[in-house]
Amino acid sequence: MFPLKVFGQVDNTLNKRTFRECIDGIIKSFPDEDVFESLIHFLTTSVERSFEERRRGDARKRWMTMIDAAAQTGGAQLDPVYRAVYHVLNKDAEEHGRGKVLSSAVSMLENNDDPNQLHRGETVLRYVSSTIDDIPYVLGKVLYRDMKTISWTAVDSGKPIHVPKVSTHAGVTLWNTNRREEGGDDPHKPVFITHEISFFQGVAKALSQAIQFVDIRRKTLRVAESAVSWILRRSPNVQNVNVYLVEPGVKTSDGLVLRRMMTLAHNGVSQHYTSPPRLDRRDNLFRTTCSNV
Numbered sequence: 001m002f003p004l005k006v007f008g009q010v011d012n013t014l015n016k017r018t019f020r021e022c023i024d025g026i027i028k029s030f031p032d033e034d035v036f037e038s039l040i041h042f043l044t045t046s047v048e049r050s051f052e053e054r055r056r057g058d059a060r061k062r063w064m065t066m067i068d069a070a071a072q073t074g075g076a077q078l079d080p081v082y083r084a085v086y087h088v089l090n091k092d093a094e095e096h097g098r099g100k101v102l103s104s105a106v107s108m109l110e111n112n113d114d115p116n117q118l119h120r121g122e123t124v125l126r127y128v129s130s131t132i133d134d135i136p137y138v139l140g141k142v143l144y145r146d147m148k149t150i151s152w153t154a155v156d157s158g159k160p161i162h163v164p165k166v167s168t169h170a171g172v173t174l175w176n177t178n179r180r181e182e183g184g185d186d187p188h189k190p191v192f193i194t195h196e197i198s199f200f201q202g203v204a205k206a207l208s209q210a211i212q213f214v215d216i217r218r219k220t221l222r223v224a225e226s227a228v229s230w231i232l233r234r235s236p237n238v239q240n241v242n243v244y245l246v247e248p249g250v251k252t253s254d255g256l257v258l259r260r261m262m263t264l265a266h267n268g269v270s271q272h273y274t275s276p277p278r279l280d281r282r283d284n285l286f287r288t289t290c291s292n293v
Contacts, residue, residue, distance in 0.1 A: 071210035121145025
């Protein structure tokens with residue numbers, strides 16, 4: 001404890017005179033000059049680390065908005081969301097990962113509709129997306145309830161789980177059988193540090209919110225399809241109906257745009273667009289020209 005009365009007088013603001021008195025008091029309190037040098041080094045590195053953390057945090061917040069933007073502008077499709085997730089992960093690995101190459105995948109909880117596999121559990125985890133290098137090994141693979149995997153523990157607990165040594169963990173399924181032989185980082189060193197794990201959890205949360213947003217849009221379209229089908233059955237003069245969704249434009253300057261999601265005909269034929277056409281306000285979609293009045 002430093003023998004300085006001025007420390008008790010310091011509030012949230014610190015003027016130059018008070019700061020100088022504090023520093024002088026600290027210097028006099030240390031009998032050894034090297035101790036003070038160590039303190040200065042600690043304070044300097046702390047300031048540098050804090051600046052780096054703020055810069056890293058600002059960049060990650062900016063990248064994470066890409067996931068939400070992909071959900072809002074993706075035409076009720078999940079593929080743009082998955083691409084945004086992997087873009088964010090790869091971007092962060094390039095900037096802050098010290099040369100890491102990430103392998104990541106997304107699995108969805110589904111009902112087990114395979115009559116030949118019902119004995120393995122009512123629900124399954126199906127891999128619906130992955131990083132490019134893992135697509136041949138992971139995409140479409142299924143995890144059943146009777147498989148001893150850490151994924152089911154995470155699902156049941158509702159909490160993220162960090163596995164330090166993936167290659168040797170019994171609860172991790174490596175679909176690429178050559179992965180263990182390919183090597184990687186030193187298994188005795190921590191692969192991910194705290195701020196990276198927190199970032200991955202943030203990406204997972206952003207992905208979850210994006211999936212919920214897309215799911216609501218899809219349910220809205222199903223309701224609209226049922227309503228339009230009812231109208232078509234009772235209105236023989238209506239030949240076909242186009243259903244649009246309103247979305248933000250890809251660019252801020254675009255404003256709102258229309259996405260044609262489906263076309264329903266009077267004969268019961270419907271067409272759903274997996275890549276919905278984007279109609280800008282300047283396209284004047286509903287403009288008509290009358291040559292005679």
